Amino acid sequence: MTARAMESPTWGAASPAPSASCISSSIRAATAAIVAAFSLVATAAALFVGALVSNENQSLAIGISVGLAFAALGGCMVPFEIFPDWLRTVAHITPHAWAIDAFSEVIQRGGGLGQIGLELAVLVLYGGVLLVAASSTLRRAIIGTIRGAATGAGAGSSPSAARSAPPRCGKRCGGSPRPWRARPQPVASSCRPSWGPALF
Numbered sequence: 001m002t003a004r005a006m007e008s009p010t011w012g013a014a015s016p017a018p019s020a021s022c023i024s025s026s027i028r029a030a031t032a033a034i035v036a037a038f039s040l041v042a043t044a045a046a047l048f049v050g051a052l053v054s055n056e057n058q059s060l061a062i063g064i065s066v067g068l069a070f071a072a073l074g075g076c077m078v079p080f081e082i083f084p085d086w087l088r089t090v091a092h093i094t095p096h097a098w099a100i101d102a103f104s105e106v107i108q109r110g111g112g113l114g115q116i117g118l119e120l121a122v123l124v125l126y127g128g129v130l131l132v133a134a135s136s137t138l139r140r141a142i143i144g145t146i147r148g149a150a151t152g153a154g155a156g157s158s159p160s161a162a163r164s165a166p167p168r169c170g171k172r173c174g175g176s177p178r179p180w181r182a183r184p185q186p187v188a189s190s191c192r193p194s195w196g197p198a199l200f
Contacts, residue, residue, distance in 0.1 A: 030115075041127040070094045075091060076096050080097075098122045098126075
């Protein structure tokens with residue numbers, strides 16, 4: 001029997017990799033659902049951070065720092081198997097941990113949508129809460145910007161701004177404004193404006 005096995009042309013050859021047709025449609029659907037749910041979370045989180053900060057540098061700093069911290073705690077960098085039980089419980093405050101659980105169920109045990117329903121529900125809940133918070137924060141920021149612009153425009157045309165403008169020499173000294181084409185006339189010293197340096 002050993003000789004026959006050694007003479008066989010397939011002895012020692014690696015087993016063929018499963019083809020794409022071997023992957024069931026339920027696994028494909030489950031994978032697509034996980035990606036879509038986590039994309040919702042990532043998009044809502046980006047909108048929330050963008051509504052909080054005032055420039056691009058702040059959004060990059062906060063987004064990268066928080067994203068890396070959540071990824072490390074959620075099991076994206078270190079497998080859950082080496083986590084103690086208490087840390088594994090704490091890790092599930094992040095959406096990353098729920099996505100990792102869903103992918104593990106699909107990849108290791110061939111689970112479908114029915115087996116990852118809880119994980120998908122939690123991810124969608126994360127995305128919905130972040131999206132509502134981002135919309136509310138962005139709305140307040142836009143309203144504050146519009147009100148600030150309106151207040152600034154109103155202050156520029158207010159009577160107090162008009163009173164603060166320096167008067168013309170002709171009105172201050174009781175004279176009449178000179179015509180545009182009139183020949184320049186010397187200005188008396190008493191007609192010098194009091195709000196600026198002596199120019200004559």
